[in-house]
Amino acid sequence: MNIDSIQNGIVLDHIKAGKSLQIYQDLHLDKLNCSVAIIKNVKSQKMGRKDIVKIDQDININLDVLGYIDPDVSVNIIKDGKLVEKKKIELPEKLVGIKKCTNPRCITSTEQGITHIFKLTDRENRIYRCIYCDASK
Numbered sequence: 001m002n003i004d005s006i007q008n009g010i011v012l013d014h015i016k017a018g019k020s021l022q023i024y025q026d027l028h029l030d031k032l033n034c035s036v037a038i039i040k041n042v043k044s045q046k047m048g049r050k051d052i053v054k055i056d057q058d059i060n061i062n063l064d065v066l067g068y069i070d071p072d073v074s075v076n077i078i079k080d081g082k083l084v085e086k087k088k089i090e091l092p093e094k095l096v097g098i099k100k101c102t103n104p105r106c107i108t109s110t111e112q113g114i115t116h117i118f119k120l121t122d123r124e125n126r127i128y129r130c131i132y133c134d135a136s137k
């Protein structure tokens, strides 16, 4: 794939340098059949260094996962070689089934089949708490 010219797909830009591999794994981009390019340590005027991920297919991205990893990423949707949409993402209010509570006394640890849910309690410090036991993540 020519990484400069995606015809139909998604470009994740302004990723904090070094975060692209985590995004690749947590969004399960390895499961895709299309080309995915990870470009690391790109020079950026705004950020110094940044990572970029290019996905050569218009897929549904879990924006909650992405927002949790790095809320400053910009999501660019490319159609017919043109930028048609720029999505702004932010820290999700809730993480459903994304992070596991590690408190051994939490009901999610002692009982099977309970969905792990965290709620954002402090946006500034990016603190999430388990809705069952209040443990922070």
Ligand SMILES: [Zn+2]
Pocket (backbone or CB within 6 Å): 101, 102, 103, 106, 107, 108, 130, 131, 132, 133, 134, 135
């Ligand atoms: Zn818990």
